[in-house]
Amino acid sequence: SQxxxxxxxxxxxxxGENATMNCSYKTSINNLQWYRQNSGxxxxxxxxxxxxxxxxxxxxLRVTLDTSKKSxxxxxxxxxxADTASYFCATLRYNxxxxxxxxxxxLQVFP
Amino acid sequence: xPEVTQTPSHQVTQMGQEVILRCVPISNHLYFYWxxxxxxxxxxxxxxxxxNEISEKSEIFDDQFSVERPDGSNFTLKxxxxxxxxxxxxxxxxxxSPTPGETQYFGPGTRLLVx
Numbered sequence: 001s002q003x004x005x006x007x008x009x010x011x012x013x014x015x016g017e018n019a020t021m022n023c024s025y026k027t028s029i030n031n032l033q034w035y036r037q038n039s040g041x042x043x044x045x046x047x048x049x050x051x052x053x054x055x056x057x058x059x060x061l062r063v064t065l066d067t068s069k070k071s072x073x074x075x076x077x078x079x080x081x082a083d084t085a086s087y088f089c090a091t092l093r094y095n096x097x098x099x100x101x102x103x104x105x106x107l108q109v110f111p
Numbered sequence: 112x113p114e115v116t117q118t119p120s121h122q123v124t125q126m127g128q129e130v131i132l133r134c135v136p137i138s139n140h141l142y143f144y145w146x147x148x149x150x151x152x153x154x155x156x157x158x159x160x161x162x163n164e165i166s167e168k169s170e171i172f173d174d175q176f177s178v179e180r181p182d183g184s185n186f187t188l189k190x191x192x193x194x195x196x197x198x199x200x201x202x203x204x205x206x207x208s209p210t211p212g213e214t215q216y217f218g219p220g221t222r223l224l225v226x
Contacts, residue, residue, distance in 0.1 A: 033214065033215075035217070040200075040222075041219060041220070042202065042217050042218055042219035042220050043154065043202060043204075043217040044217070045214050045215070045216060045217070048214055088154065090154075096167060097142070097144065097156075097159035097166055097167045098144075098156035098159065098167060098169065099146075099154075099156060099215060100156070101146075101153045101154040101155070102153065103153055104153075
């Protein structure tokens, strides 16, 4: 089954605005992680939220997790042009090593 | 800040040739992974490795693929006889342990093009 679908697929905003990206998944998870990928580059880990957590903050990032709806959101506040990248959620199920990545949201922040 | 490194950054090869992709995980990490991302598609898990053996592998990781930790620092992915569909970005990752919730840190990737 497919795991990790982000929406929107693409998001364009102005600098200073907030960006919200959503991720849905299908099976129960141990944790959910968000990664950023600049065009053609590597994956940078942003934040991890465990299944028993509901919200987590890191700097301008806020992540929520709703295990009853099997969904997560990533909020970037006061966005900057440097936030322009693709953002992926990745889930880790129990008893497995492998992260299952979503399709990603391409965020464009205009100065 | 310690980071995962990968070489080469780009590799072009002919179909049927063997390629070896190299990774240097973060030094105190014990668990290593390979993922790949075909252009425009999702990042896909290939294999995880601990204590000198594969701990988990995906359906993609068939007999053409192998992994090795030849020394105390390198972790390699070998593709024995490359196919056109092996063209992708290959990411190495490492974590301190696979216990639930441990972050996997990714390298910058090797872009493999098979002609």
